[in-house]
Amino acid sequence: MANIEIKPLPYPTRVINVGLDLFAEAMQEQGIEVAQVSWEPPVKGDPELMAILDDLL
């Protein structure tokens, strides 16, 4: 365990926000740099299919 080098804490924090707009807004209010990913559920809403696609990509 000890022989794995840990990366420094992410500071200054630059965030990719995947999900709630609320959090992106709250971070922007604090002056944190944010890129918002407008996530939407896959059209068929099938998590299993997505897992297969993820493995392929």
Added chain:
Amino acid sequence: MVTKVQIRVHEYHDSVRLMQVSERVRREEGVQETILMMGTDNNKKILATAGLHTAEVEAAAANDLIVAIVADSQEAAKRALEKANALLMQRASGVSNTYRSVEAALGAMPDANLALISIPGEYAAAEARRALEHGLHVMLFSDNVAIEDELELKKLARERGLLVMGPDCGTAVIGQARLGFANVVRHGVVGIVGASGTGIQELSVLLHRQGVGISHAIGTGGRDLDAAVGGLTMLAAIEYLAADVNTEIIVLTSKPPDPEVARKVLESAARCGKPVVVNFLGGDPGMISAAGLTPAATLKDSVNEVLYLTAGDVSQGSGPGTAEIELQSLATREAQRLGPEQLYLRGLFSGGTLCYEAMLILREQIGEVYSNIPLNKKYHLTDPSTCRENTLLDLGDDAFTQGRAHPMIDPALRNQRLLQEARDAELGVILLDVVLGFGAHANPVEGLVDAIQQSRRQAEKEKRHFVVVASVCGTEEDPQQRSRQEKLLSDAGVLVANSNAEASRLAGAIILANRQAGK
């Protein structure tokens, strides 16, 4: 009365935005009810309960938006639909740079170092994995992530020297960046590692009020210290804080861990070279002392231990002796306003750990309490919609949040529940937490006070009075401003305590005083 239902095919909005739009449209003239929801099976059930189950609703898919309006007239319903549509068009106003994927976002912000993920749990692990593979630390706010996925993500993070905070991580503070639900507290020397969001919030707020700041607060998620996950995030977080030059004291907080995981965590903490206060709420303090670390029983006790270690200002106002006498006399006075049958306490919490801390304190005072998250399984509330005797509810628990935003964001459910509990003639005291900070509702006390006043009017008709005790987890610098929220509560006759622990003790003391008066 007119009901209008509109289905907007392939239009996705997150549950918080939908709640915000519903709240705004509901205030329009002539509108009785507004529900905006994605067409998931669970949401269709909620709509059915509200009497809004039409053939169109049944046909909607999970990524179709359902807009349901109940209004006084056709005209009002039409206006409400137009208002909803206009509000939905306004995307997150300040956030101009939006992308379709993590990769596209990284293309535009190649120096990004953390992904905050808050999408539905079933999809969250895949996004988290992608973020880790791109070298990003992850804060996983989403819950309902499979424990196998959690373990896999944490192992992957370990291999890459990254942190996975969560799943179900509500709060994190990295330097002065507040992520998820977090309060505006001063920067300082205390590093917190916590398994729960509100645990971290209460600790950081109470330290802030004593003039002590925090360096970082790292959330682990509620299952990190289970045997199946093995404390991977807490162990990594201890390493981070041990290496961090700004951190001088470390506080660990969680419910009692798996014994083997506890042993590993304590061993690692003992080796880290910094003083560590450990608060395994309700856990065995002997194991902590034996490891050479400082045990604390509650969140409030952890703060006292930190103050002792920092040798800062440890004066607690008038001192514990006087404070206790004041609390007792206030409790006796309040109990005199109750009838002899008003023997029970109901706690309605938005913060899970605040609920848990309150149960630990109350168990010592008035005995075991019923709950949806009980300390003792024998007191598990089989039907969370009905309280019995002394009951404390965590309204942020999955049982209450399916298909809707957390009560810290959307306080409506608690306000309704308060109205329900206040009708019980055996109710003596209502105990509440109000959580402020980024992410939380902009004015959580407003609706709460309306509910309290409405209930009080009803109780007065029945010649009944009940006591409300609350604490506000927040700071003056929070967007909602602590003093403003506390004043609104006090003006409504609520007894406002300085911490959740103090509120719990006061509530328990009132119940005890009324029991004794009846003897």
